[in-house]
Amino acid sequence: MPDQAILLLSGGMDSTxxxxxxxxxxxxxxxxxxxxxxxxxxxxxxxxxxxLSKRCGAASHRVLPLDLRPIGxxxxxxPDLNLxxxxxxxxxxxxxxxxxxxxxxxxAACGETLGAHDIFLSPVLDDYEAYxxxxxxxxxxxxxxxxxxxxxxxxxxxxxxxxxxxxxxxVALGLQLGVPYELTHTCYAGTRPACGVCDACSERLTAxxxxxxxxxxxxxxxxxx
Amino acid sequence: MPDQAILLLSGGMDSTxxxxxxxxxxxxxxxxxxxxxxxxxxxxxxxxxxxLSKRCGAASHRVLPLDLRPIGxxxxxxPDLNLxxxxxxxxxxxxxxxxxxxxxxxxAACGETLGAHDIFLSPVLDDYEAYxxxxxxxxxxxxxxxxxxxxxxxxxxxxxxxxxxxxxxxVALGLQLGVPYELTHTCYAGTRPACGVCDACSERLTAxxxxxxxxxxxxxxxxxx
Numbered sequence: 001m002p003d004q005a006i007l008l009l010s011g012g013m014d015s016t017x018x019x020x021x022x023x024x025x026x027x028x029x030x031x032x033x034x035x036x037x038x039x040x041x042x043x044x045x046x047x048x049x050x051x052l053s054k055r056c057g058a059a060s061h062r063v064l065p066l067d068l069r070p071i072g073x074x075x076x077x078x079p080d081l082n083l084x085x086x087x088x089x090x091x092x093x094x095x096x097x098x099x100x101x102x103x104x105x106x107x108a109a110c111g112e113t114l115g116a117h118d119i120f121l122s123p124v125l126d127d128y129e130a131y132x133x134x135x136x137x138x139x140x141x142x143x144x145x146x147x148x149x150x151x152x153x154x155x156x157x158x159x160x161x162x163x164x165x166x167x168x169x170x171v172a173l174g175l176q177l178g179v180p181y182e183l184t185h186t187c188y189a190g191t192r193p194a195c196g197v198c199d200a201c202s203e204r205l206t207a208x209x210x211x212x213x214x215x216x217x218x219x220x221x222x223x224x225x
Numbered sequence: 226m227p228d229q230a231i232l233l234l235s236g237g238m239d240s241t242x243x244x245x246x247x248x249x250x251x252x253x254x255x256x257x258x259x260x261x262x263x264x265x266x267x268x269x270x271x272x273x274x275x276x277l278s279k280r281c282g283a284a285s286h287r288v289l290p291l292d293l294r295p296i297g298x299x300x301x302x303x304p305d306l307n308l309x310x311x312x313x314x315x316x317x318x319x320x321x322x323x324x325x326x327x328x329x330x331x332x333a334a335c336g337e338t339l340g341a342h343d344i345f346l347s348p349v350l351d352d353y354e355a356y357x358x359x360x361x362x363x364x365x366x367x368x369x370x371x372x373x374x375x376x377x378x379x380x381x382x383x384x385x386x387x388x389x390x391x392x393x394x395x396v397a398l399g400l401q402l403g404v405p406y407e408l409t410h411t412c413y414a415g416t417r418p419a420c421g422v423c424d425a426c427s428e429r430l431t432a433x434x435x436x437x438x439x440x441x442x443x444x445x446x447x448x449x450x
Contacts, residue, residue, distance in 0.1 A: 067290050071334045095376045097337035098330050105326050109296045112322035133374040141373045145366040149358040151320045 004030040004059065005118040005159075006107045011035065011049035013204060014122040016184045017174035018162060022120065023056050024177055030059035032116060034107050038099065039069035039077045042190035048183050055180075064106055068096055100133040101142060108146050108156055120159045126167045126203060136163050167203055168210035175213060182216040193218035229255040229284065230343040230384075231332045236260065236274035238429060239347040241409045242399035243387060247345065248281050249402055255284035259335060261328050263321070264294035264302045267415035273408050280405075289331055293321055325358040326367060333371050333381055345384045350391045351428060361388050392428055393435035400438060407441040418443035 007022065009015045022031060035049040046063055053061035069077045077096060100121070107119045123134035132138060139158045146156040162170055174181065186204045187194035194201050196219040208215040232247065234240045247256060260274040271288055278286035294302045302321060325346070332344045348359035357363060364383045371381040387395055399406065411429045412419035419426050421444040433440040 062295065064295055065290075065292050068334070070287065070289055071331075072338050097334040097376055098371075098374055099334075101330050101370065101374045102327065102334070105323050105330060106296075109293070109322040109327070113297050132376060132378075135373070138370065138373040141366070141370040145326065145363065145370045146323070148360070148363040148366045149323055149326045151322055151357065153357075 001026040001029045002116070002118045004032065004114065004116045005120055006032045006034055006111050006114070006116050007058075008103055008107055008119070008121040009033040009035055009049045009053060009061075011045035011047070011052065011185050012200075013174070013181065013184050013186055013207075014124050014162060014167070014170055016048075016052055016181075017170050017177070017179055018120060018122040019052060019056055019058075020174060020177040020179045021161070031056075032110070032114060033058040033061045034110060035061070035063045036103050036106065037063050037065050037067075038096070039067045040190070041077070042185060042188055044190050044192060045185035048185045052180075052183055055183075062110065064110070066102060066106060068099065068102075071097060095131060098133065100131075101138075104139075104142060104158060105146070108150070111156065112151055112154075117154055118157045118159060120161070122162050122170075123160055124162050124165055124167055124170055134163070136160060139163075167207040171207040171211050171213070175211060180216075184217075186217070191220070193220050195219075196221050226251040226254045227341070227343045229257065229339070229341045230345055231257045231259055231336050231339070231341050232283075233328055233332055233344070233346040234258040234260055234274045234278060234286075236270035236272070236277065236410050237425075238399070238406065238409050238411055238432075239349050239387060239392070239395055241273075241277055241406075242395050242402070242404055243345060243347040244277060244281055244283075245399060245402040245404045246386070256281075257335070257339060257341060258283045258286045259332050260286070260288045261331065262288050262290050262292075263324065264292045265415070266302070267410060267413055269415050269417060270410040273410045276408055277405075280408075287335065289335070291327060291331060293324065293327075296322060320356060323358065325356075329364075329367060329383060330371070333375070336381065337376060337379075342379055343382045343384060345386070347387050347395075348385055349387050349395055350389055359388070361385060364388075392432040396432040396436050396438070400436060405441075409442075411442070416445070418445045420444075421446050 009019055033053040035046050050061055104119055111117055127134035139160055143158045186200045188198040188200045189195040194217055234244055258278040260271050275286055329344060336342055352359035364385055368383045411425045413423040413425045414420040419442055
């Protein structure tokens with residue numbers, strides 16, 4: 001493991017599990033957590049990312065502004081577009097174009113000024129179908145582009161240790177590590193209690209159900225009964 | 226040429242020449258110009274980009290916010306750092322890490338919502354030495370990453386038609402095309418009249434001198450005498 005690394009921490013379930021995993025497996029790596037305020041409806045997640053960073057002793061925590069609302073096209077950033085319910089099978093409608101590519105590139109830009117060239121993020125297997133930018137071959141390509149575009153000839157590494165795991169696997173790992181899932185945020189609608197109906201809530205509830213464990217989060221309706 | 230395309234237009238000499246070149250060689254392509262407000266000292270360039278877009282009949286012109294000041298490290302975005310004079314040979318100190326990669330990726334994100342998959346930008350040969358993200362092999366890598374990360378399997382193309390031309394070549398081309406260089410902005414210090422001392426001014430003055438043509442811009446000191 002490198003001396004220092006950057007973790008893209010949204011405050012959601014997957015990146016928080018990765019935070020705890022790294023604290024457990026690489027306790028001596030100085031971990032800089034980075035969150036992006038991109039105009040998401042569920043920006044409440046940023047507060048949780050800050051709390052979790054503090055709790056885990058991150059070397060630094062930064063929130064960078066990158067307003068993606070003018071790009072349009074996604075209900076995650078455009079309040080005039082309806083969030084599809086999971087039952088509609090329209091997860092692809094929530095795509096914010098090139099969001100992960102922009103986030104990783106911003107992380108690399110921070111990395112240049114920090115001297116950190118290892119970037120961790122947490123795409124998971126369930127994301128694969130709707131989000132092409134959650135596949136490992138995309139990150140291989142992006143890693144090449146970062147190496148070619150860095151100010152000096154710098155070997156940036158993009159680490160995606162959860163990319164072949166399902167969300168249920170991720171929750172299983174997190175439960176072992178004692179992740180305080182009540183401090184994570186998932187719901188696309190951005191509400192606390194969570195809506196329980198959107199794609200993100202639905203996937204989360206399923207992942208806990210597979211693990212036969214109640215989700216410690218509050219939901220508007222009791223979907224766990 | 227495609228039906229529509231996106232041009233990253235800074236309002237500087239190179240991208241404005243490319244704007245006129247495209248208007249001349251591809252008059253039937255709907256050209257969407259895109260400028261980025263990244264917290265640059267010389268943000269006066271954004272006003273010129275807007276004027277030039279209007280003058281050339283751009284299909285649309287947008288200014289996207291992407292504040293790179295929190296990244297730090299470059300005097301272009303940090304007023305506490307000194308801008309090196311050209312004579313200091315420290316052009317690399319002005320690098321804003323991964324600036325072009327972020328700009329092209331934002332352009333691609335806009336392109337997804339517009340349905341435009343051809344992106345034009347104007348790195349030139351003189352940029353090569355200090356700015357690794359101005360080389361064609363970098364753009365080949367970036368193009369691959371865009372294709373892999375697009376929401377649908379979309380063949381994005383990054384066009385850099387000036388990449389093998391010097392700034393002097395670019396001015397020669399622009400003079401033929403009647404580019405109104407008095408409406409472009411170059412000076413890193415962001416002043417009008419231009420400082421005439423920074424790297425950017427120095428390169429511009431040299432490019433006009435090679436063409437035996439006076440630069441129509443005003444400078445604080447008369448460097449043309």
